[in-house]
Amino acid sequence: MLANHISHLLLPLVSLLVSSVFAYPTSEAKGARTVAHFPKSTWIENIAVRANGKLLVTTLLPDAALYQVDPFHPHQKPVLVANFTSATASGAFGIAELSKDYFFVATSNWTNNETAQPNTVWKINMAKFDVAPHGKRHIEKVIDISDAGALINGVTALDKRAGTLLLGDSNQGCVYALDTVARSYKKVQDHASMKAVPDSALQIGINGIHVWNGALYFTNTDQTTLTKVAIAKDGTAAGPYELVATLHTIVDDLAIGQNGDAYITTGPTNSIELVQPDGSVRRIAGGNANSTLFAGTTAAQFGRIAGDRTVLYVTTNGGLAAGTFDDGGRVVAVQTR
Template identity: 50%
Template sequence: MGALDIFCYTLWILGSVTAFPFGDTLNRQAVLKTNIQTTAQFPNNTWLENIAVRANGQLLVTTIVPDAAVYQVDPTQSHEPLLVAKFPSALACFGIVELGLDEFIVTTNNWTLSTAASPPGSNSAWKIDMTTFSESSGQGAVITKVADISTATYLNGMTVLDKTAGTVLMGDATLGVIFYLDTYSGEYEVVLDDVLMKITVPGPVKLGINGVRLLGDELYFTNNNQGLFVKVPIEKDGTAKGPYEIVARFDTILDDFAFDTTGNSYVTTDPDNTVDFVTQKGSVTTVLGNKNSTLVAGATSAAFGRTFEDEGILYIPTNGGLAGPVNGTFIEGGKVMAFDTSVVA
């Protein structure tokens, strides 16, 4: 990775967001975009859940159906997806973040599609070392268990808190809290707990906090049940140092998201089959898909490319509509879409 790549990536990770007022209510305008293509398509009944980008530009995606696994996807499509890791002691693999160069932390549990829930006591964190991984053989990743998070019920979104200290923050979608994990010692504890992370709205959506990302010293998260995009300033130990603030309100179920270099966000809305652009002031515009579209059916997460060639490309994994078939009938294998965000005004 060249100096320009490192500079752009540093801006993305470390850039700060200016303060803005209480989030606007939903103001969507469907915008037709054509600068999008399929990077990889998986077999039917494959749910891609989360994504991380390696320094060499390769993509790592986690699966929660049909099993708990991590695959590498080549954005140039020069080879088929490669199986990196499989976790036979778990049923689903959720969050993934890069802690150090080519060292990734993932979370697993026993979530199932039939129950849409994870049994308490089944959550674990693992490290995947990709430094010796071979693209030609698909072998060489070193997998070690970091810790069993026994008090968690449903770990989903995750973000790095401090790379040097080896700490991450993990959202529990059922408890509606955020866990702090020291990946070196395996010690963990709840550091954030607020009603904006909880399940408070009666109905079928039984997931609270979902996507979790850190931008500067502000932690952002989505809430499935309440349809909220929220931020809170945090201390170095992950605890809150200021009030929670609603960035934007939605009338749909939110999943994960990614920041661009200016602090705007791209939020995925599974099962509403869209990617929404959220400005720093909280205005929301749909830039990909719609409820009845198969373009990004079941969009679950998003991440920007890290090389000079794709730094403005947003990679979007999907579950193919498994969480809610498009038009009640359409389901396909999960896929990774590549979207050129330069077309977003």
């Protein structure tokens, strides 16, 4: 039912996206390689990278789960780390690390807008998982975000020393700060640049979020924009909201490079767009409507160990968002050097 719900929601966008798909040159990216290919009807939603180089990916379909992928041994099958479906979650969304091997995942029962507490944040202790991968002691519920809309989407570290996160509410168009130690949260930002477009098909405003160099960068799916704002230690705005770029295509998540370049995934546009600090935009990979390698790009993160720090790991939904085919979600390595 969830797959049908998503297809019904997104199929009206396909005709609107055709012009966007071919607005820029298309490229499958030289040297791009698949490091994990999940079964059909798997929607990979987000990604984080461990200090040891292994990847953690969340899934929206067929269930709310977290998997570990080893990019250096692509023949190995993804390993299930956590399944959140029993917690009435229909999908696992953003993920961020606060201290070494302590990751936080947001789940949502986003198909039921009337659910009282659809959003939950979980703590995953990967050190415990490494020792006892078949148990559940590495999974701990942190808190329900009961004031949020139907979809807490993006997650990013705010202050690692203080144990705080920022959470993007895609439906209400705002940001919450979560203190994972005190297990409390509060709304810290609420701005027009975060809102969904009225009467849009998706009703998804703020999507990917990332704190970099004292500022919060965020994409807005409906507005097709990348925006940044300087932030204080508590996550509140400490300056004006600055439009970095309008991409004129669906935008999903983002990764920030060392020089401030933003790498934007575009969902059913099947591409990765590079936005430089001056606001210029160019396509670096994908853009082919029939692409399988980049079918439905959803999120991206850079590698963390020697030899792959210039490798951008990109997740896909396998084409489910566009509704044109079902290839199964992938994790793709793209060399950006």
